[in-house]
Amino acid sequence: MTTETAARETIARETTARLMIGTDLAAAMVERAAARAKVLQETTGVQPCLATVLVGDDPASATYVRMKQNRSKKAGIGSRSIVLPAETTTEELVAELTKLSEDPEVHGILLQHPVPAQIDERAAFEAIAPGKDVDGVTMHSFAAMAFGEPGFRSCTPGGILRLLEAYDVPLAGAHTVVIGRSPILGKPAGMLLLASNATVTYTHSRTKDLAELVRQADIVVAAVGKPNFVRGSWLKPGAVVVDAGYNEGNVGDVHFEEAAQVASLVTPVPGGVGPMTIALLLEQTVDAAEAQTAARR
Template identity: 70%
Template structure:
């Protein structure tokens, strides 16, 4: 029987468990040294069921690792000005070390204005233009959590990025654009693709490292994966389906993230790790 190649799965769940254990240790040390537990404020506008679930999950994870969470629920009728005022209040509050505004904030909200109200030192979700600029220029600051999680996964599997052709499909402010900047910082040659890209398949075929972050189920066909490529599927669509045809990709990629259990668990792990970093700095200790 000829050997059938199958990609190795990048286990985000196991790596996230290690990051969270390390985060819990750091939170406990910080609390012991200062008498203050790290505190993450979660701001939720309205009652979108998926968002409510996400926030509940994040708060449960906080409790597990010794981070206090302060939940700030706001009615669906909240205006941009009211939301900005709430976030500015949290930014000024010395008892709050990190701020997470659950996305999407709602149809009538200027989300960018709301994100910009987060003080940079509390932007543990890495959503402000300040954080994006710091990340792009390699300056101290917080990374966007999903891209940060992706980089930790690539590092855990010893993926050498220098000189490699990286293709990012998607250009959102919190995923596509920042992950491209982080790959560029590691000396990868980065191509961004999006809904207007002509002949997407031909660009995807050139990728040594492929990051799909577009939110369209099975948009990328298995046969377009370059043999031996490292494939990161950051898409999450209805029915636990990613942006890549996983079955087709398994036979061609060298490494691939499963959906679920790949990128998702890493996002929360990075959020909580950065919350402890923020608290450590604000309490005057060296991270």
């Protein structure tokens, strides 16, 4: 346990909030995925394979990709790393993703985002075959989440739902305020919560009277990308607070110390949502490998 995590646990013990920690739950998910990967390889000779694509040399993105590759290895999932220069064009990136989509030895594809400014990120995402979209970033995956059809979930929103379920947070009828409108985080989080019978209000950094809206929420999902943006004074006493933000210095989008004085449950940063994101990515890679192997039989 890091000094920072220990300090935050001490804060939580001294206040009303209980921590929603994703570490152990994520580890159990990865362990189950590893067992399934082992069975698949022993029975069919197929090892699940996740291809990661990184454009440019952003240190944070490179570190995150390495972490995913290391977790893949521990789960018995093969990895293929593609690193493209920062000056890569949309057409070049689309061609690389199309090639991976057509490669039968690759079961899941992860395009690390954000990509350089000259690239049309949506066009790049859409080059990923739906059956290999284990990060849940394509329009096909979003539609599946919105309509409740089979498909891959966006990994962070999907991880959030699993975390809420694990902590027995009642979703049916709960008023949930999602702060953020990213197509791979805020928007799909709202869709998944709506599918769980929550009442969802979408907000963002430019929403008028945002604090008043947040104060009405039973559940708050912060995904706005601004450090310490959500203050404790914004929260209804006893609210459940999910901090999906990650900013420089291990700081989330929620002012943790203030939120811990008001909330009933709150996720720490790090150690809350983050581990769930990677665990779901690996789980869905095994799902994809099983489905593709069965389809070829």
